[in-house]
Amino acid sequence: MDISEANGRAAREAEDTSGRAAHEALAVVLQIRDSELCVLLWKRALPPHEGCWSLPGGRLRADESLGASIRRQLAQKVDVRDLSHLEQLETRSDPGRDPRRRTLATAYLGLVPAHVDPVVPDDTGWHPAADLPPMAFDHAAIVHSGRQRLRAKLSYTNVGFALAPPEFTMSELSGYYRAALGHDVAATNLRRVLLRRGQIEDTGRCVPSGRSGGRPAALFSFRERTLQITDAFAVLRPPSTSL
Amino acid sequence: MDISEANGRAAREAEDTSGRAAHEALAVVLQIRDSELCVLLWKRALPPHEGCWSLPGGRLRADESLGASIRRQLAQKVDVRDLSHLEQLETRSDPGRDPRRRTLATAYLGLVPAHVDPVVPDDTGWHPAADLPPMAFDHAAIVHSGRQRLRAKLSYTNVGFALAPPEFTMSELSGYYRAALGHDVAATNLRRVLLRRGQIEDTGRCVPSGRSGGRPAALFSFRERTLQITDAFAVLRPPSTSL
DNA sequence: CCAAAAGTGTTGGAAGTACACCCATGG
DNA sequence: CCATGGGTGTACTTCCAACACTTTTGG
Numbered sequence: 244m245d246i247s248e249a250n251g252r253a254a255r256e257a258e259d260t261s262g263r264a265a266h267e268a269l270a271v272v273l274q275i276r277d278s279e280l281c282v283l284l285w286k287r288a289l290p291p292h293e294g295c296w297s298l299p300g301g302r303l304r305a306d307e308s309l310g311a312s313i314r315r316q317l318a319q320k321v322d323v324r325d326l327s328h329l330e331q332l333e334t335r336s337d338p339g340r341d342p343r344r345r346t347l348a349t350a351y352l353g354l355v356p357a358h359v360d361p362v363v364p365d366d367t368g369w370h371p372a373a374d375l376p377p378m379a380f381d382h383a384a385i386v387h388s389g390r391q392r393l394r395a396k397l398s399y400t401n402v403g404f405a406l407a408p409p410e411f412t413m414s415e416l417s418g419y420y421r422a423a424l425g426h427d428v429a430a431t432n433l434r435r436v437l438l439r440r441g442q443i444e445d446t447g448r449c450v451p452s453g454r455s456g457g458r459p460a461a462l463f464s465f466r467e468r469t470l471q472i473t474d475a476f477a478v479l480r481p482p483s484t485s486l
Numbered sequence: 487m488d489i490s491e492a493n494g495r496a497a498r499e500a501e502d503t504s505g506r507a508a509h510e511a512l513a514v515v516l517q518i519r520d521s522e523l524c525v526l527l528w529k530r531a532l533p534p535h536e537g538c539w540s541l542p543g544g545r546l547r548a549d550e551s552l553g554a555s556i557r558r559q560l561a562q563k564v565d566v567r568d569l570s571h572l573e574q575l576e577t578r579s580d581p582g583r584d585p586r587r588r589t590l591a592t593a594y595l596g597l598v599p600a601h602v603d604p605v606v607p608d609d610t611g612w613h614p615a616a617d618l619p620p621m622a623f624d625h626a627a628i629v630h631s632g633r634q635r636l637r638a639k640l641s642y643t644n645v646g647f648a649l650a651p652p653e654f655t656m657s658e659l660s661g662y663y664r665a666a667l668g669h670d671v672a673a674t675n676l677r678r679v680l681l682r683r684g685q686i687e688d689t690g691r692c693v694p695s696g697r698s699g700g701r702p703a704a705l706f707s708f709r710e711r712t713l714q715i716t717d718a719f720a721v722l723r724p725p726s727t728s729l
Numbered sequence: 730c731c732a733a734a735a736g737t738g739t740t741g742g743a744a745g746t747a748c749a750c751c752c753a754t755g756g
Numbered sequence: 757c758c759a760t761g762g763g764t765g766t767a768c769t770t771c772c773a774a775c776a777c778t779t780t781t782g783g
Contacts, residue, residue, distance in 0.1 A: 457734030
């Protein structure tokens with residue numbers, strides 16, 4: 244590196260007021276409510292995008308990681324203990340994404356199991372993820388990314404644990420899968436697939452039949468409550484000799 | 487470090503209390519070289535981690551997106567036209583990841599096809615991704631993420647297009663897959679899998695046999711040179727009636 | 730006994746691996 | 757004509773969707 248380049252670099256770093264870009268953490272918090280995949284949104288009271296809905300989150304503080312930041316900020320919206328899973332999604336950096344000032348946003352995907360109904364502030368509510376209200380900034384696109392991520396992971400990980408309550412019947416579980424995937428999932432086959440993969444197990448207990456009769460449904464639970472990849476090499480798996 | 491940079495740093499750290507951190511873009515640039523998956527690294531001449539190797543990249547400027555930033559900065563290391571694919575990987579935000587000042591890093595995965603040999607600066611070189619030299623900051627972990635991402639995508643997308651030259655024989659291609667996946671891939675089956683999925687096509691041309699004889703190998707090429715998901719629903723696919 | 734819901738057995742197809750065999754070329 | 761490497765055919769396996777059939781309950 245020659246002198247002029249070194250100077251150029253120093254100058255760049257000094258003038259690098261770009262270092263001033265604000266950074267925020269956002270979360271796409273999804274929950275299956277009433278057989279529908281819903282996302283937690285917050286209604287903006289002030290411009291820009293006044294009256295539009297936006298994702299919960301906000302500024303990153305000086306000494307916290309993004310993960311810690313989104314947990315802290317979500318705590319103002321939902322009880323964080325209700326969050327069964329949280330993972331980083333993507334970082335948005337379009338210079339024009341916030342008209343006020345340059346702001347980068349790192350989005351997280353959060354999941355809340357179906358059986359809880361967290362208390363949320365008045366300006367905050369659940370909306371069908373497939374039919375969003377008018378959204379602020381690029382938040383609609385971020386919700387879309389979150390749905391895609393969940394869809395994909397349902398197929399090769401045990402992420403269902405984060406959508407389902409601790410115990411559930413197979414028809415309930417197939418309902419969660421249907422809501423998240425957007426298509427029918429046969430309970431009878433889902434049971435075999437997840438059992439073979441070792442994701443779920445029969446608790447031995449069951450649920451009494453409803454008023455209209457029917458055989459009582461067995462209760463299942465997920466074996467692990469942390470994300471596991473259960474179906475890694477869908478294709479192109481290593482040769483059997485290497486096992 | 488010169489005065490202007492010191493001033494810039496002090497200023498930045500002061501305003502850090504207002505929640506602003508520096509942001510950089512980094513890239514895990516992978517290429518198969520000599521049948522081995524390699525990553526482009528740059529040797530640090532200055533502390534911290536003097537003498538250790540780090541990922542190419544640097545500060546985000548005021549008016550560029552992260553994608554534009556990493557392209558600009560990679561241009562100083564390799565001809566960007568050699569990059570056959572670039573995608574966002576993850577954002578690292580541990581407050582202690584850079585001992586000098588708070589810095590967030592968004593990492594990208596870049597791929598360079600096997601046939602080119604970009605000119606790189608003296609302090610920059612290719613290293614086996616499976617056997618990294620001493621690495622600065624959290625860059626070793628980021629390289630690991632990049633390898634994992636490539637591995638996964640080879641199995642359900644056409645990302646092979648970004649590893650292979652425009653035309654290739656099946657044994658060459660299986661070599662790239664072997665290097666990236668870390669296990670043997672039979673050329674004969676790979677051919678059928680990728681043909682069935684419509685990822686590759688026979689160009690009609692072939693390559694003369696080597697000095698030791700053998701049947702001439704047919705030349706193939708990828709149909710698409712942008713990322714396509716070719717094997718979406720590995721499992722839990724929608725019912726056939728919904729097609 | 731009938732309706733309803735859950736669970737089991739079975740079939741068939743799709744996708745991939747493994748491997749034997751055939752083909753084309755150079756010496 | 758033989759060694760070498762590429763290509764084809766095929767058997768076998770795994771995984772899963774589909775669907776008929778059985779089981780267990782409430783009225």
